[in-house]
Amino acid sequence: MTAPETTLINVEGQHYPPLLLRHPANPILTRKHWPYSINSVFNAGATLLQDGTTLLLCRIEDRRGLSHFCAARSVNGVDGWQIDREPTLMPSPNDFPEEIWGIEDPRITFVPELQQYAVTYTSYSRGGPGVSLALTKDFRSFERYGVIMPPDDKDSALLPRRINGYWALIHRPMTPLGSHMWISYSPDLHHWGRHRLMLEARRGAWWDANKIGLSPPPIETSRGWLVLYHGVRHTPSGCLYRLGLALFDLEKPEKCLLRGDSWIFGPEADYERNGDVNNVVFPCGYTMDPDGDTINIYYGAADCSIALARASVRTLLEWLDANGSFDRRRSQDV
Numbered sequence: 012m013t014a015p016e017t018t019l020i021n022v023e024g025q026h027y028p029p030l031l032l033r034h035p036a037n038p039i040l041t042r043k044h045w046p047y048s049i050n051s052v053f054n055a056g057a058t059l060l061q062d063g064t065t066l067l068l069c070r071i072e073d074r075r076g077l078s079h080f081c082a083a084r085s086v087n088g089v090d091g092w093q094i095d096r097e098p099t100l101m102p103s104p105n106d107f108p109e110e111i112w113g114i115e116d117p118r119i120t121f122v123p124e125l126q127q128y129a130v131t132y133t134s135y136s137r138g139g140p141g142v143s144l145a146l147t148k149d150f151r152s153f154e155r156y157g158v159i160m161p162p163d164d165k166d167s168a169l170l171p172r173r174i175n176g177y178w179a180l181i182h183r184p185m186t187p188l189g190s191h192m193w194i195s196y197s198p199d200l201h202h203w204g205r206h207r208l209m210l211e212a213r214r215g216a217w218w219d220a221n222k223i224g225l226s227p228p229p230i231e232t233s234r235g236w237l238v239l240y241h242g243v244r245h246t247p248s249g250c251l252y253r254l255g256l257a258l259f260d261l262e263k264p265e266k267c268l269l270r271g272d273s274w275i276f277g278p279e280a281d282y283e284r285n286g287d288v289n290n291v292v293f294p295c296g297y298t299m300d301p302d303g304d305t306i307n308i309y310y311g312a313a314d315c316s317i318a319l320a321r322a323s324v325r326t327l328l329e330w331l332d333a334n335g336s337f338d339r340r341r342s343q344d345v
């Protein structure tokens with residue numbers, strides 16, 4: 012993918028570099044595509060299967076308001092989706108009571124050491140939303156590990172390999188003092204510790220004040236883990252979900268190397284502006300093209316549909332070099 016050479020005018024007539032380019036076929040999946048009755052499809056985990064097929068594990072909200080997952084597969088990642096005729100992964104509250112009010116927002120990481128996909132997701136328990144883990148080889152049968160981070164916690168993904176011998180999980184606990192990104196480590200995927208604050212929500216009027224969270228799983232680059240995160244701005248007419256960029260040390264991922272000041276993607280198109288929840292762009296997954304640079308970012312739009320935007324990893328890193336800051340405290344306190 013070639014980097015845009017000049018600043019283009021985006022759909023709202025603003026001048027800034029279009030780092031994430033919306034696909035003209037957006038939204039690529041809506042409830043009209045579904046083989047069974049649903050309210051909405053959004054916030055999908057994404058991965059490439061061994062044969063190159065794109066698999067989206069879509070969050071489906073049923074007409075009770077509870078969510079489950081349904082897999083959609085496509086050869087080109089844009090259209091021709093083959094959607095499972097029935098839910099792929101349903102909440103299982105008899106065995107896993109934390110799933111009583113549904114399962115939401117899956118993130119997928121292929122783990123070469125295990126030769127399995129790790130799916131982390133929000134399990135909505137009576138005690139609030141927590142983080143659960145399941146492993147799968149084929150997105151047909153799943154081995155559940157249960158809750159690995161108790162409520163309130165969300166927006167998690169497993170790193171694809173051990174860091175200094177330990178598995179690493181990014182997640183987002185919520186506290187009255189703010190919702191920040193943390194990273195925790197485990198020897199066996201069951202027992203988690205060595206919790207570290209990874210990225211703080213800023214304060215005051217910033218676009219990412221008070222509440223942030225991991226969006227898709229981190230992208231491993233030679234320069235570090237490239238992280239797309241969402242910032243939630245509370246306004247008198249509701250929340251605004253936008254995306255920002257940060258880079259973390261490869262062998263010490265709690266160490267932030269660079270963080271951008273402005274958001275790089277926010278709700279502008281009609282399908283992002285209007286839906287069950289207005290003004291939301293919420294990616295939970297990406298796939299990498301064979302060129303090793305172009306990423307396909309799948310995002311939930313307004314909690315109603317799935318849309319696709321493409322970006323160049325090289326261009327994102329260049330943008331961070333030009334617009335990122337090393338100094339955490341400076342950006343938090345101004």
Ligand code: BMA
Nearest residue numbers: 054115116288291293311314
């Ligand atoms: C967040 C998550 C997402 C959702 C977003 C906007 O808290 O629950 O699933 O897309 O809110 O409603």
